[in-house]
Structures are given as C-alpha cells and as structure tokens.
Amino acid sequence: MGRIWVEEGTALFPWQEDSRNYLTLVEQYGDGLLVCGTGACAPTCWNVTQRKESPPWDGRGIAPFTPDSNTLVVVDGQDIYSTIKKSQQNGKIPRFRRVRGGGELYTSDTVMQNPQFVKATTLRHEEPHQDKIYYFFREDNPDKSPEAPRNISRVAQLCKEDRGGTSSLSASKWTTFLKATLICVDPITKGNFNWLQDVFFVPASDWRRSKVYGLFTNTWGSSAVCVYSFGDIDNVFRTSRLKGYNGPTPEVKPGQCVPSGQHTPSETFKIADSHPEVEERVEPLSPSRSPLFHNKHRYQKIGVHEVAAGDGQRYNVLYLATDKGSIHKVVELPDGVQNIVEIQVFPNKDPIQAMILDHARVGPCSGGGRVLELPMDMCGAYRNNCHSCVLARDPYCGWANGSCLSLALS
Template sequence: MAGAWTRRSGGLLGCCCFLAGLCLPSLPAASSSSSASPRILTPPRGSKQFQFETPENHVMLYHEEGAPSVFVGAENKLFVYNFETNTSRTEPFDVTASPPDCRQEDSKNYLTLLEKYEDKLLICGTNACNPTCWNWVNDTKQARKGAQGLAPFGLDPNALVLIDGKDIYSTIKKHRYNGRIPRFRRIKGSTELYTSDTVMNNPQFVKAAMIKQDTPDNEKIYYFFREDNPDWPRNSAAPKIISRVAQLCKGDKGGSGSLSSSKWTTFLKATLFCVDEATDRHFNHLQDIVIVESPVWSETAVYGLFSNEWDYSAVCVFSVGGISEVFRKSHLKGYNGKLPAIRPGQCPGRDEMTPQETFRVADSHPEVLDKVKTQAVFYGKHHYQQMGVHQVQAADEASYKVLYLTTDRGTIHKVVLLPTGAMNVLEIQLFPSSAPIRSMTVDNRRNELFVVSTSAVVQLPLAMCKAYKDSCESCVLARDPHCGWAGDTCASIYDRGQHGNRTLLQALTHEVSPDICASSNHSNTKEDDTIRHENIPVPLHARYYLNCSVESHHANYTWIHNGQSIAHCSAGHHHCIHFIDNMTDDLYGTYSCISQEDWFNETLVTEDLVSSSPTTSKSKSLPPGNLAIKSSLSFWLGLLNMVAIATIIQ
C-alpha cells in the first residue's frame, strides 16, 4: 500500500524582490524559522560527523554492531573514526605493485572489502590491478597472502563477497583475463565450486546471505541479483530486466561427473515479483536487500527495495519460508520430463553428492516456474537506492518496523510500517551540498544510524524527536514510534527514565483522538512569539508571492488575508504559494498560513504586507529599473526563474 508523503520537507523562508518586480522568498539560515525548518538542513541534534579533507568518490563502510567506531575504505587510505572518543586516524594503503598494462584509471588502490574473518578485520583492495589483502590487528595493518577472488582488478560494481565462518563466497574473477561471464564461487573453506556459465544471463549482483533452516544439512545460501530477461524481446510486454533469488545448499560438494565435480549442483533461481496492488504497478528492478532474522527460520524476513521504469520505488517483504516453498514445490520452467528421484535443488546428505541426472536436469532448467510474489508494504514516487530496517518497541509495548531509505538527492526518508499502512514521517538532509549517500548501516544495539557520503561520515540517533515541534499535537501526529509526548517535550522512547518514568503519549495503532492531549484548546492558531511575523514593504503594482513551507505532508494548508480564505493547498505539495500579480491598496494587510491535520490547526507564517514608496523598496530589495513591469513576458521570465530556484533547492 502507498505510504504517501514525508512529514517534513524543504522550504524557502523570508522574502526578497527578484526579476521583473516579482518578489520571491529568500534562502534561510538553518535555524531561521521557528515554524520548524521542515527539512533538517544540518545533521540533527545528537548526531556527530567527521568531514573528509577532500571529496572521496569511492568509499566502503564497515561497522561492527554495538561498536562506537566505523571504518571507511577509500582510495589509497583507510579512515578510522571513533564517535565516543571523538578521535580519528588515517592509515595509508598505497599501491605496492602494478602490472605494466594496468589502465591509468585502475592504477589506484581502491579498498573494496572490509569484513570480519578469522577474528580479524580483513581489508582487501584493487592495488592497481594486483589485488591484495591485509589483516587489521591492534590498530595496525599486516600483509597476508592470497587475494584471489577477494578484490577486483579495478573498480567493479558487480563485485560481491560473502563471508560465513571460514567459508568465503565471491562473484569476483580470480584471474584478470579468465573470461567475462560472472560466476558465484566458493573460494575459501570447503570444496571450491562455481556456477555454470548458462544459469544466469548477464547478472548484476545485489546481496548474498547465509540462511539457517530446520537442519544444518539444509542450510542455504540465497543470493539476489538482476539479470536480462530471457522472455524479452520475444515478448515485447515483458520487462527487459528481471529480479531473481538463487538458492545454493551450503553442504553442496559438487557432482559425481567430470563436468559437474567443480560446479554447484543445487542451483535454482526464481523470479522476485513485487507489486503495489493499489496502483497495479509492478517493480522489477531490485535495488537493495536487508535480511531480518527470526528465531523461527521460516519467519526470517527478506526486505527488498525495488524500482520501476519511472524510477518509482517500492518495498516488498518476503519470508524465507515462502521462498523455500517455491523452490521445493514449483515445477521447472520449460521442463516436461519426469523429475529424478533426487529433486533438483534438494540438498545432499552429509556424505553424499548430487546424482549426475539431477545435476543435468537442474543445469539445463535452472529456473522454477512459480514466482516469489508479494504485495508492496510501501510505495513512493522517489528513486530510493539503499535501505536500512530497524525494529522498535513503542510505548504500547508493540513492535514496529522502521525503514530508512536513501534517495538519489542525498536525503534519507524515515518510513514507519503502521497497522493502518506505511507512513513517511521524516526527511533527513544530512549533507548541505546534497552529496550522494554511498553507504548506510543501522546499529540495532546502539539505536544509531551510520551514513557515509562523498564528503563525510555521520552518526545519528534513530530517535530524532526534536525534528517535530515541541507541542503535544505535533509530536503525536508525527506518528513516529521512536518519539512521544512526555508532558512538556517530544521525547525519545529510549529516554523514558529521564522524564520521571511518565508514559510517553503516542497514537500508532488508530486514528488520533481530538482529546488525546487532554486540552480544551487543540488549536495553535493564536499568534505568539514562536510564529514568524514580519512587516514586508511591497511597492504598489509590484508582483509578490507568499510562501508557506510545508511542515507535514499529511496536512492541508490555507492562506488567510484579513480573515478571509484566499488560497488552499491540499496534502502533497512542498510549498503552499499564493501569487499577487499586481499589488493594489485592497491587497495590503495581514496574511497567515494555517495548516490543518485531522482536528489540529496551526498558524505557521504571518506576514503584514505594507505599502512602501518605490524609492524605499528599491533601496531595500528591488534591483534598479525593475519596478512594476507589467509585460506578460517579464512576468513569465520571473516566474520561470522562481521555479528554477525552487527546483534547485528541492
């Protein structure tokens, strides 16, 4: 179902006069308005960050759950940041050797792997076409042997490594010139195996995970990828790219024949199908996967982030039990013969190997007919790229899932999965320059989010309650399970002890009652010191517009002039704007922007437009020669410039 809008969005505040006498809002400082700067323009309260000295186009984030520090692999260096001690260090990882035919763009040491292996931090890099690995021990690097398959020869977005105990799995080529067909290999630990060249069609790997099942012999590796759809272009209505989940048995020992002895014999793949039934939109392009484990293996959840051809996005949640059932029971696509006694995809016993006939059938028909299908739990008209998932226990003792989704504009959307549907409660702008987010991880022990961009690495609390205005109604209507009203402040669920053990007031499972805040006056329309109130000199016959920055995309907004409604904006706009094309005497006076969400009304902006002489206005805000120009061309030029500015800021 569609979780439609963010509660907070960016806005323009203040005012100046611009082209052709058209008055436009001016850019605010980060704290210019107590009407709640709707987007967090700087990292929110409680966050910390370390800036890179120079922009880093390649970064790789590693964070161990519960630790206060992060490691960031970059070009020719490793950053180590400790957010508790506020200390940092940079360790050089310079190129040690380079083949003579290495291309100039590959002649760097890009650190591409940072993972725990054998109780040490394993660090691997391209090392200028000569992949090399090190161990990080006692804050020092130690050279180690054997980097085949652990790092690519140059930056490769299709490189994927999975570490499970002593076993390592990889999609990276072991030799620089050993072919272009991507394979999924087991390169360390048990018998080395690789996938047949015909079971995947130009795959782009997304994520791999080891999934425990009912018995150790049935433990599976699931890996998720996109590939070219074999049904296209034969079927022009079919999508060009299709998303898949593949299964492999951890205990696979290869086949008994000469052609199968070094190949995975338990490989099967299925189509991942994510659909938003409310809009009948299908999402075929897998972007990211997050695994949320459960004590009951079949209830382990697989959160998939998908996009479609319009760059809209959706989140679908699959269960491991559902995926397993499809692989166990579905027919093989295109196969009409009798299945062998050992079914394709069935895990062999501890001391057994897959029979040759079973391998032959599975290798020639690797796709199951049934799809792994589910309905989207969240759908939005944004191009999301990465996802984090957190579970929080709210004041009502119920647990809620919270999604953190990165956009292609360098922001993070916080989406809560509520019983009434998904709700996008917050938009976070961590980096002022809208630098793209390269990596993000959720620490469920510390209740923190770690984010790295090209310019900085940031640690921020999952409970960002100061993003909501300090009123009971605003706090409760935010419907953020991390936050609740504690009598005089919007407080974190993790700080209940600091407020005299008072129960935090929340409303997450039902519509908010008008008397939830136990007040006879549920309106904040009266003017007070928290409302921005300005006298704005505007020349006669000038063009001017009033802007009300949208604070909640679940509210409606109305502009009032001298007590009369003159403009209305429904939920969904980033700004509620009222244009005055030609200022006349009867248009001077008081203008107020009022939001209404459910029963709660709030005055966000109040401006008094007052008359001024051209000379006064000119000296304060208008460029020379731009007073009261009435030609339609100048008006539309001014309007286009205004739209361009608003678009850039959005």
C-alpha cells in the same frame, strides 16, 4: 559490533596509502577482522587482530582489481563466497563462487544472463546439511517481447554443503543452483516494479519467519517495498516444477540438499543445469500479495530496524535513502505505513550510495566520498515541537520534560 566508517581513498591502515588501493571489505573472520582492498590492481587481504595485521596475502577472488559495484562478498564462519573475478583475463560472465572453505565452486555460465548482483545471505536450517545460501540479483529478461521489461529480478538458492558434481565437467560447479522470479506488483494499478534496487534481511529465531525487504524501482522513477518470507522462498524452490522441463523427476530433486559427504547425482545436476528456473514465482508476504507501500520517490538503499517503543509495542522502522541525498524514515503501523520524517543529509543533494545501520546510528555515504553518522531515532528533526513530535507517531520519540526525546527501549 561496532562499525568502521571509511572514506574512499583516505588512508586507514598503512597499506591504504596508495590512492589506488580502495578498501572493499571489512568483515569478522575467525578471531579478528578480514580486511581486503584492490591493492592498486593487485587484490590483497590482511587478517587483523587486536590492532595487529598479518602479512598481506593474495586476495584475488575476494577483493576486486578495481572498485566495482557489481560484486558481492559473504563471509560465513570460515567460508567465503564471492562474485569477484579471480583474474583480470577471466571472461565477462559473472559467477557466484565459494572461494574459501569447503572447496572452490562456481555457477555454470549458462544459468544467469548478464547478472547484476544485489545482496546475499546464508540461512541456518534445523539440519546442518540443509543450510542454504540465498542471493538476490537482476538479469536480462529471456522474454524479448516489446511489452516485457528488459530486466527481471531473481532470488537464487544454493546448498552450503554442495560438494560439486561427480564428473570432470561438473566437479567444480555448484550442483544445487535454482532461481526464481521475485514479483512486486500493485494489484490495483497493475504497476510493475521489476528493478530490484536493494534488499535488507530481518532474521528471526525460526528461519522460516526471517524476512527479506526488497526495494524495487520502475522505469517511471517510482519505488516500492515488497516483503518476502524465507519460508515462502524455500517452499517455492522445494515444490515448484522447473520451467520448460517436462521429463520425469529424479529421486534426488533439482536443488535438493543431500546429506553431508554426498554428491548430487549426475542426472539431477544435468536437469537443473539446463533448466535452472522454477515455474512458480515468489510473491510478497501479505494477504493481498501486494507491496508494503509504493510512492513516486526514487529510493537507492533500504535499512530496517525493529524498535520497542514506549507503549510496549514493537515496530519495524524503514530507512530509505533517496537519489537526492535525503533519508525517509517510514514506520509500519497497525493501520498502515506512514512516512514520518525526511532528513536532508547532503545539502547539494548528492545521491546516497551506501547506508549501514548498526542499531544505534545510520551511516550514509554519498558518491562524493563523504561519510556521516546520524542518530537512528532522529528525534531532533521535530525541533522540540510538541505538536510535531506527537503527531509523527514516531516509535522512537516522545514528548517529555518539554523536549522531543528518544524513548525507545532498544
């Protein structure tokens, strides 16, 4: 699917002419696109099909009142999930909501402590009632000891078919919420990368093999990439005890998805609501449970693309946006990870705030609002130098006809 590149504050549709109306969402929805914006503090959405837009409708809960980086919106079929407040007068406690689809629900105010949302996705299981929502976030660390980090990185799960609780107090609350800690630690240096900066999802035909590439930073300005499987994440939520809970396990376990049309039993919800964290932590997907790599650069964003190279092998290529306006292209090779090229996107070294991969181009956007498109292969970076082209071991590029050309098959 093609991408729409938007420069903040530039009129793309008639309703964007007010400079206070920032476009915040463009997603496929039904037969067309769902387009939402701040509407000059009056959040508004439109359904756009074949270059025609519907009359505007109330976008509260889907678009923010003002541009806000601590928001997530996930569109999955007819369901829309969001962390955006529905009213400017709402309290300061952020919630994860289902705002459209199978009935409105929100997370309890006590299950997260000052969350900073990073990214969310949905995952199909073999049985529809087992389909899950996973979202990744940072929150205040409940451990207040001096040596403990201020923030802790988490993954949370929810069942897509959650119908809320059976009592008046829980009827509008998610009843299947659980959270787990994400670990990204170098086992040799014991360096702890505790600040989840960004994630990128790599789907697979078997949902258990779908991966999460997590980009982490630490207080010393270094970065690490840790890779997790959704199979491991699911196993942690299914098998781990609840932290701080020593009572009996109810017949329907906390976090368990119940068959369609049923509600989570009240007893189960009460236990999960008061003990939402599981004891077991989610560790990286590697024999040593270590980061894929780490270095002293401070990365802001991550993207991953699997490419079929000219040698017939498939490689994962990582695109990492730095805080100095450059992109590092890193490839996973059989003998390890190699940083093969750096592209300086913005000469004045503005940080790259957003980056989208569409399998043909990389589109980074600086904080200053400029938007650029780059070819994903970036073979031009080797300046038609045979030595540089070949030694880089770039799976996209090869030397042919006196030039460094893109030889990737996909």
